[in-house]
Amino acid sequence: MTIYNQACDCGKISARQVDLYYGNFQALRNITLEIPQCAITAIIGPSGCGKSSFLRLLNRMNDIINGVRVGGVLQLDGVSIYDKTIDVVDLRKRVGMVFQKPNPFPMSIYDNIAFGPRQHGTRSRHNLDEIVTRSLQQSALWDEVEDKLGQSALALSGGQQQRLCIARVLAVEPEVILMDEPCSALDPIATLRIEDLMRTLARDYTIVIVTHNMQQAARVSDMAAFFMMEEDRAGTLVEYGKTSQIFTNPKDKRTEDYITGRFG
Amino acid sequence: MEIRAEFHKKLTEIRGDVLVMGSMVEESISRSVQALRERDLALAEGVIADDRKINKVRYDIEEKCIELIATQQPMARDLRTIMSVANVVTELERIGDHAEGIAKIVVMIGDEPPLKPIIDLPRMADKTADMLHRSLDAFTRNDAAAARQIALEDDEVDDLYDQVYRELLIFMAEDSRTITRATRLIWVAHNLERSADRVTNICERVVFNVTGKLEEIGASNY
Numbered sequence: 257m258t259i260y261n262q263a264c265d266c267g268k269i270s271a272r273q274v275d276l277y278y279g280n281f282q283a284l285r286n287i288t289l290e291i292p293q294c295a296i297t298a299i300i301g302p303s304g305c306g307k308s309s310f311l312r313l314l315n316r317m318n319d320i321i322n323g324v325r326v327g328g329v330l331q332l333d334g335v336s337i338y339d340k341t342i343d344v345v346d347l348r349k350r351v352g353m354v355f356q357k358p359n360p361f362p363m364s365i366y367d368n369i370a371f372g373p374r375q376h377g378t379r380s381r382h383n384l385d386e387i388v389t390r391s392l393q394q395s396a397l398w399d400e401v402e403d404k405l406g407q408s409a410l411a412l413s414g415g416q417q418q419r420l421c422i423a424r425v426l427a428v429e430p431e432v433i434l435m436d437e438p439c440s441a442l443d444p445i446a447t448l449r450i451e452d453l454m455r456t457l458a459r460d461y462t463i464v465i466v467t468h469n470m471q472q473a474a475r476v477s478d479m480a481a482f483f484m485m486e487e488d489r490a491g492t493l494v495e496y497g498k499t500s501q502i503f504t505n506p507k508d509k510r511t512e513d514y515i516t517g518r519f520g
Numbered sequence: 521m522e523i524r525a526e527f528h529k530k531l532t533e534i535r536g537d538v539l540v541m542g543s544m545v546e547e548s549i550s551r552s553v554q555a556l557r558e559r560d561l562a563l564a565e566g567v568i569a570d571d572r573k574i575n576k577v578r579y580d581i582e583e584k585c586i587e588l589i590a591t592q593q594p595m596a597r598d599l600r601t602i603m604s605v606a607n608v609v610t611e612l613e614r615i616g617d618h619a620e621g622i623a624k625i626v627v628m629i630g631d632e633p634p635l636k637p638i639i640d641l642p643r644m645a646d647k648t649a650d651m652l653h654r655s656l657d658a659f660t661r662n663d664a665a666a667a668r669q670i671a672l673e674d675d676e677v678d679d680l681y682d683q684v685y686r687e688l689l690i691f692m693a694e695d696s697r698t699i700t701r702a703t704r705l706i707w708v709a710h711n712l713e714r715s716a717d718r719v720t721n722i723c724e725r726v727v728f729n730v731t732g733k734l735e736e737i738g739a740s741n742y
Contacts, residue, residue, distance in 0.1 A: 471593050503595050505732030515595040517524030 268293035268432065268462040269314060274328035276309055278321060283309045285490040287328070289481055296454060296463040298477035298499065300470055302514065305483040306491020307466040311434050313337075314464065315351035316344050332432070349376060352425035356437040358417035360409035360424075365392075365401050368409045368420055372428040387427050395423035396453050415446025419453065426457075433457065435465040439472065451476045470515055474503045482511045527592045534584050534605055535660065538612075541577045542656040545612045546649045548574065548619035549715060553645035555626045556708060557638045567623035574616040578609045600732060604725040608659065611718040611725075615652065618711040618718075625704050625711075635691060635701040644680045644712040647673070651719045659726045667726035670719070671737040677716035678741050684709040713742055 267290030276284035284306045291297045299307045312318045330337045369388045392398040397419040439447040467473050480502040482495045495508045506512045513519050548567050555563040585606045658666040688702040717740045
């Protein structure tokens with residue numbers, strides 16, 4: 257099978273012939289792609305094709321599942337993510353994650369943002385203030401919450417909560433932000449605000465997003481990877497390339513059929 | 521499983537509309553030159569009147585394209601098809617304008633005595649109409665190879681144009697009283713030459729629709 261892979265060789269994240277097993281079940285087979293730095297890479301594909309599994313490999317979120325085995329090479333800045341010497345807590349600081357449903361902690365807006373830095377040892381009130389302000393500004397939430405930082409984060413709207421979660425990730429100064437369907441629980445306006453925010457963040461961060469919404473992938477990403485499930489239900493990479501190419505002139509007929517709705 | 525059946529049905533309908541418009545334009549080209557050859561002013565007036573209908577069909581198709589883009593967010597080949605249709609109908613509409621231009625010249629000539637027998641201009645018209653017909657056939661069949669071949673045939677129309685132009689130039693050089701009549705026939709030839717150029721543009725869109733690549737095929741000498 258030919259895989260059209262147009263990414264450059266100098267990725268922030270590099271996957272080579274990656275396999276993922278949950279026990280005897282192979283969830284991913286032979287995934288090879290380079291995720292470029294300071295860009296947005298979207299992973300699209302039908303349900304069950306292994307998009308989220310792949311995303312969770314990148315900060316070892318799959319480690320908590322019993323019977324997980326990973327094969328092949330998966331590197332962040334040229335260093336294996338699955339090396340025994342890797343400190344997983346440090347890895348997850350560098351590779352942050354935003355989930356489908358906003359999941360603010362049941363505490364104040366301020367404490368939500370300060371949570372990560374405190375865990376990593378920042379104690380000074382002055383430093384924490386600075387981090388909270390910067391993170392909320394970066395996530396375009398500051399103007400809406402600056403006068404109520406002491407209030408519960410649970411009182412925010414869904415869209416605000418998701419931006420709070422992004423601020424919480426930014427507070428620990430990550431390099432990569434993984435987003436798993438970050439807008440699926442949001443209304444269209446809140447969705448567009450998050451997408452706009454992603455474009456701004458992509459100047460400084462490497463973003464990988466899994467989305468079912470192809471229009472969202474087309475609007476927001478620089479690179480797009482199309483995953484599909486094979487007959488034994490293992491997810492494989494069908495095509496990877498610039499978003500502008502994937503959505504106007506995909507090379508593989510299966511990509512074409514999927515994005516034009518000829519199968520689903 | 522086809523999951524966007526309704527959308528794809530609409531897209532097929534639009535492609536059908538393009539063929540209908542194409543046959544209207546093809547007929548206009550043939551009728552305009554027939555009106556010239558037979559000095560049939562009523563036929564010429566008919567071509568002029570029909571151009572409004574062609575324009576209307578073009579706007580209808582364009583509106584359908586805009587609606588599909590706005591409501592269906594087409595991707596990949598579907599998107600290319602819609603963009604190609606929008607371009608093709610623009611070319612067709614302009615070819616229709618060229619036919620109307622010829623018909624207006626026929627009206628202008630009125631009952632002036634003929635300068636010479638009209639032989640090469642109908643040849644140009646037949647060739648152009650034939651190329652147009654086959655280019656839309658290639659569009660329907662997504663046949664990029666045929667489209668490339670048709671575009672190259674524009675040279676034949678260019679050659680006929682050269683011939684007509686040279687011949688009329690000699691008339692004018694020999695007898696300045698023929699200048700007005702000869703110039704009108706050059707306008708007719710020019711309208712036909714431009715029409716064939718626009719057919720090559722349609723061919724380029726057929727190639728784009730199939731391959732996703734925008735490329736110029738066989739640039740005209742004019």
